[in-house]
Amino acid sequence: MADLADTSFSGRALRRRTFLRVASATAASSALVLAGCGNDDDDPTPVPNGSTGTLVLAGNDTGILNLTYLLAQIQASLYQKVVTTPPADFTAADTAAFVDMRDHEVIYREFYKSVLGTSAYDNGLTTALEFNFTTYTLTTRKGAYEAARTLEDLAVGAYNGLGRRLANSSYLRLLLKITSVKARHAAFVRDQAEPNSFAGPDVISSTGNQAGLDTIKTPVEVAKLLAPLVPVVLVADNLMTL
């Protein structure tokens, strides 16, 4: 079998809690029981608390879908911004592509919202979260494609890391249907930002026993990368136990 040593399941770090679970069989089994309890989709999902501004994702499918929901909200918002105020050097083809990607992301956003129902993290919020895109340069064609590239690659890595954590196989099937379209978006925007970079070494491993495989990110890595964009503290720790 290929050497799995550095696969480490999505680069999951050995954390202290993990060590404790291993250290004692009893501790390990009770920790797993607790993790198992989290698999109840009816669990109310913690919503951003007005006073602390913290969004804690639940350690179950609801938590996973809230993360993909948030990703879709962010991407739909970014594409909408570019479509509303296109860079001066955008061609008709650029606009058409951004409109397509905007529509796809809105479809994902509403799809996840519909599946989550009252478990959507923002179900009780009167105003939707506003995302901060000031780190991107959305006024130039290059900047718009680079911003899209960052988020599409992040989404592909996130989806690749979330797939095996889902308990509900019908959700996984839908996630997979979306993953490849996001990977197509990613390759397209990468090619526009830099020709022939659709599968560059920063996303597809080029050496070692993972050569040829696409990017993968743990939920905590995803939360960290999203942190500058979202106006709440995003906590994905619970998803790491799945």
Added chain:
Amino acid sequence: MDFLNLLARLADLDSTTAAPQLAAPRRAALGRLGQAGTALLPGLLLSALSQPATAGTLDTRTRLDVLVLVRQLAALGNELHSRALGLVAGYPALPLTATEKAGIQVIQQQEAQRVTLFSQLITDGGATLPTTPRYDFTGSKNSAQTALYPDIQTNPATYLLVAQVVKDVAVRVYKSQVDFVRADAYLTETLLRSHSAEARHASHLRTLRRQRGVAVKSWVSPDDAPVPATSPAIAKVYEGESGFIQTYNASDASGQGGALVSVPFDSTLPINVATPPLSAEAILRKVAEAFDEPADAIVATNVAALFTY
């Protein structure tokens, strides 16, 4: 494998994960995929890692079947692109532009890398690699029948069309195969990462065709110029891609029983945000674009069969 990683893996062991009872000899052989080979210990741990076993699907295809299939697709792609690039004796390079060549080289190299990976997973599991097939990308079975793509070794447009079809079908088939390996977390992740890499390749090939004037988006769209159905196998590649019905099952945690819920894209969901709004038909075409549909393994093996003899 270092000790810390081993501990991390142990932590992931789930008490419910007794390996599913492997009844059929074929499945017993497949069990060795995780249990034999040089990395014996991690193999054992991985084979025990699990989502709850999904008996209904495990019965029909094994992890070995899945690995052989994805290796077959990667090997076919590797040969197709290697011939186009002039890397195979007897097959002069196609007249592609330097930029086109550079991108296709990336695809070819990543195909080769995945052939290596999947081959290793198969042989480390104690199984034998299938013999290398003989390829004829004209579809003439070495001149035994009328060629489907007679100019594929000289005309970049024909080559890019076939390359796109082969990639798009691979993307569809990967999706259906994930169901059969879910008990194996490592293999699930490997398939997922390979699946999205395939989709990137497909997108790039579509971009190349569009740059050459073909009406095709980088994502599969009902607006794409239709791919000529040169054979029933090719006609199946895009079958079912234009629908807007998406369903899921939330009645139990595993998503395997109870009533299906249909996502109301055509009624209540506020997805039509364009100014002015799109027609009802046009927004549903966008829904079709937004979801790539799975296809059974045979859809891809039938396409592969066109090009092997």
